[in-house]
Amino acid sequence: MKFDPALALRSLPDMLHGLLVTIALAASVVALGLLIAIPLALARNSRHPVLAWSAATYVIVFRGTPAVILLFFVYFGFGQVFGARDGFLGALFSNAFLCAVLGFTLNHSSYVTEIVRGGLLAVPKGLVEAAAALGIEPRDVFLRIRLPLAIRYGLKAYQNEVILFTKATAVVSVITVVDLTSVANNIFYDTYDPFTPLLTAAAFYWVLVNLLRIGLARFDAWLNAHLMADEGHRQVIAVHSTTRAPAPLGPLGEPAQ
């Protein structure tokens, strides 16, 4: 049980490459997830029963399934059907990284949908009615009043989800993508030293997660500089839009509340 600094130093280039893959994966999924989640949240709040039900089913199915199964499903399922074919689908499903992006996006977007929905529902009705009474166009009411507020209400829950999801990418080696965890594992297989590579990778993850947390917290503070007194209101959303787990800790380990 010891840490070998020489080995850690030697494995640094491989580790950094793995870290880059992890970041690229997480960033693509976060971007795609947000893109999908906003229309899905609108569909889920829609009065149209078919829209509302299909969006609800999407959320139940992809939020309830562990990410590993979704990765298997995309890579071994669709990969087997389309992987050998030419064209767009063949290119998509024979590439493990793109399969990982797709599989994780299904999972992540279903969580984000619920957060966006919770944020939109939290916008006081009176504001929307007042905007309508002032003759503001429905599109502008959404883009300039409801959405900016929903983002502010949902940001804490979103921060938790982004962090939990970033950590969840560590399973991606099951479909042969060589991310940070996978690099650490390979070094273990080569050297039979479990502590050095795994602890080095853990340190990278820890820094990444904390940078994300501090960055999002800064963004939150910047958005809400004018209403720091209204914390209680936003806490309600953080609790009500079901996140994967409770809030992570603040910079010094205090609860983020």
Add this chain to the structure above:
Amino acid sequence: MPLQDLLGYFAQLLGGAAITVELAFSGYACALTVGTAWALLRRLDNPVVNAVWRIYASTFMGVPSVLVIFLFYYGGAAIIGGMAELVGLRPRIDVSPFGAGLAALTVVQGAYSAEVIAGAMRNVPRGQFEAARALGIRPHQAWWYVIMPQVARLALPGLTNIWVSVLKDTALVALAGLNEIVARSRTAAGATKEPFLFFIAAALFFIVFSAATLKFSARIERGLDRGIARPVTTGAQA
């Protein structure tokens, strides 16, 4: 593929589900125990305890669970051996994937549970502690009969979330070689060339099982909420 063979693989899947359930239940029980212990310890407001808690929580909340599972699986024997050597023992230890998974779920989810339980303890009105003391109830009895039931009520929604993530995190232990439902669905999918069938079956297991526990927890919540006025809904929840 003849139907009988498919059924055989489904029986395998069912056996894997039993392992998943066993790991989830024991992991949740251990995590709750660790979480309650941490929550109580943090009430001491001892600077050393608080410092240890911060390091523990920041470490295990800032690192992927899979990595913790690997660390315990590959390094568990060396960790336990190293600790045993301090007291002069030299045991021969083999760490099973189940044991490594259980230990990892316990420390990781224990940190999250401690957050939820400590938050619930903070939210028990101070008057309850004072009233218990005024009535002359002994501290440990007050905790057991007065405070903890209220903590349970307040912590339930958060603890339900943790249960669902424990259940889904069991799938990660497949990476350390535990032959549970996800690993078996992969084997069955490879052998039968019927990936969709088995992956959908495994996914359904998780969806149905977590939906059932959510129903169950809603029922407990109703039971615990008896006699307590529902909060007035504000614009925030409307």
